[in-house]
Amino acid sequence: MDENRRPIKTRSARWARYITDLLVKRDLSPNQISVASIVFALIGIIALNIDNGVIGSILCAIGIQLRLLCNLFDGMVAIEGGRKSDIGSLYNEFPDRIADSLLLVGLGYAIGYPDLGWFAALAAALTAYVRVFGGSIGLAQSFIGPMAKQHRMAVMTVALLLNAVEATLYASHYLLLIALIIIAAGSVATCVTRTLAIARQLKGAAHVDQ
Structure with a gap:
């Protein structure tokens, strides 16, 4: 297994392998699937900004889950399906950063806290920067949390589903605000x-060389 690949237990699920086989047979490239994740994120967040009540919240939650499925299947089609490309690493990273930013910035605008949304998006992008930086200096990329991509999307999804109830009963969006603060x-x-994990790896490597 590629040490710089995010560990996801779902890859071994029978349904995931079945869908991967279908995507390969349909001749869909991993890069196309990666780009589709941006489309789903954009549709979801547009829906939330049009209607931050029940319908928009549910559509955005669906958009997030479809985005995550794209993130799962682009890698599976590339590795398990044998469809890796020379620029696959580029498509593996950039669409993720764009989708994250769309969702977090869009969430901030949807609830009237755009500055917080931009800050959350910047912080999320920096988590990826630190991870990739570790890889750039020859270390294993660290996918640890507490708020890695899957955690961010899980928090946002749960908050959106709860917001559908809150918006109906109280016409407020405090849970979405709390979720954005948590993210x-x-x-x-x-x-x-x-960063601390990178420092530990560097110190460990230095001790080995001595």
Whole structure:
């Protein structure tokens, strides 16, 4: 297994392998699937900004899950399906950063806290920067949290589903605000934990060389 590949237990599921086989037979490239993740994120967040009540919240939650499925299947089609390309690593990273930013910035605008949305998006992008930086200096990329991509999307999805109830009963969006604060703070904490992990690896390598 590629040490710089995010560990996902779902890859071994029978349904995931079945869908991967279908995608390969349909001649869909991993890069096309990666780009589709941006489309799903964009549709979801547009829906939330049009209607931050029940319908928009549910559509955005669906968009997030479809985005995550794209993130799963682009890698599976590339590795398990044998469809890796020379620029696959580029498509593996850039669409993720765009989709994350769309969702987090869009969430901020949807609930009237755009500055917080931009901050959360920046912090989320920095978690990826720290991870990739570790890889760039020859270390194993660290996918640890507490607020890695799957955690950010899980928090946002749960908050959206709960917001559908809150918006109906109270016409407020406090849970979405709390979720955005958690994502922002958790992403900063993730930058710290990943940086410390890199420092430990570097110190360990230095001791081995001595």
